[in-house]
Amino acid sequence: MAIGDVSAVTTDENIHYVDTGMYDSAEYGSVYLIDDDRPALIDTGIGTNYERILDLLDAVGVDPGELSVIALTHVHLDHAGGAGFLAEACPNAGVYVHEIGAPHLADPARLWEGTKGAVGEQIVFYTEPKPIPEDRIESITDGDEIDLGTHTLRAHHAPGHAPHQVVFEVPESDAVFTGDAAGVYTPSIDRLHATSPPPQFDLEGALEDVEMIRALDPETLLYAHFGPAPADGRLDTYADRLESWVADVRDARERFEETDEIVDQLWNRADAPDVWDERKTRGELAMNVRGVLAYLDS
Numbered sequence: 001m002a003i004g005d006v007s008a009v010t011t012d013e014n015i016h017y018v019d020t021g022m023y024d025s026a027e028y029g030s031v032y033l034i035d036d037d038r039p040a041l042i043d044t045g046i047g048t049n050y051e052r053i054l055d056l057l058d059a060v061g062v063d064p065g066e067l068s069v070i071a072l073t074h075v076h077l078d079h080a081g082g083a084g085f086l087a088e089a090c091p092n093a094g095v096y097v098h099e100i101g102a103p104h105l106a107d108p109a110r111l112w113e114g115t116k117g118a119v120g121e122q123i124v125f126y127t128e129p130k131p132i133p134e135d136r137i138e139s140i141t142d143g144d145e146i147d148l149g150t151h152t153l154r155a156h157h158a159p160g161h162a163p164h165q166v167v168f169e170v171p172e173s174d175a176v177f178t179g180d181a182a183g184v185y186t187p188s189i190d191r192l193h194a195t196s197p198p199p200q201f202d203l204e205g206a207l208e209d210v211e212m213i214r215a216l217d218p219e220t221l222l223y224a225h226f227g228p229a230p231a232d233g234r235l236d237t238y239a240d241r242l243e244s245w246v247a248d249v250r251d252a253r254e255r256f257e258e259t260d261e262i263v264d265q266l267w268n269r270a271d272a273p274d275v276w277d278e279r280k281t282r283g284e285l286a287m288n289v290r291g292v293l294a295y296l297d298s
Contacts, residue, residue, distance in 0.1 A: 030224060
């Protein structure tokens with residue numbers, strides 16, 4: 001699957017996704033569209049090249065004026081950065097987000113500044129987000145449901161990655177839109193990667209989120225990074241990956257004082273797929289190291 005390609009989720013022909021080309025890399029950013037009585041987008045990417053999401057609507061045959069729901073798993077800008085642009089292009093869509101994150105959509109100034117600090121050099125890939133009118137924002141919390149017609153988005157709070165994160169269970173599809181709660185998946189090498197960005201990553205909370213999704217027992221995991229995959233044993237694998245990743249950073253910290261030295265110690269290009277740009281891969285690693293160091297200091 002290449003940047004800009006649109007594919008159907010094989011377990012539900014009414015759900016499609018596009019490779020948004022996030023960070024100029026394939027297999028990293030996916031945005032989903034549920035074609036239903038009330039069509040819904042799940043997440044919006046970083047805002048850069050948001051036209052690819054409009055192309056997704058076009059490919060599925062949904063007019064922008066028909067879109068009813070923009071559902072955000074959380075307000076980190078790799079998931080919510082395009083929300084303002086898409087709300088403007090899709091004037092009848094409500095933007096649904098956890099109540100903790102809602103103020104950051106109406107006034108994204110602090111979110112933008114915080115993102116610069118969190119992602120470091122990777123900010124060059126981002127576009128400054130547009131504010132969303134408050135009357136377009138729908139606050140949700142744990143257990144709330146968004147009725148799309150034949151599909152339901154059921155929100156489950158998943159604060160281990162960020163306090164404003166939810167995952168969306170779709171009971172009718174036996175699937176869960178995981179946000180960042182189940183890690184980063186790269187289908188070309190069938191590998192899971194830990195995600196632990198600063199400043200709010202919490203290992204224990206993240207492991208609780210994985211257990212929560214496991215209890216839902218979905219057949220399919222719909223990763224924001226990247227694409228659909230059978231659940232199989234991937235949640236168990238990710239829990240182990242998270243714990244080993246934090247342990248690796250902790251061990252490296254005992255031997256090196258500077259963050260850059262820790263990143264150099266943990267850098268292994270073989271851990272990432274060839275479709276990821278090396279600059280993106282190393283930047284991601286550095287961000288995740290900073291997140292674990294903040295967790296260890298908390």
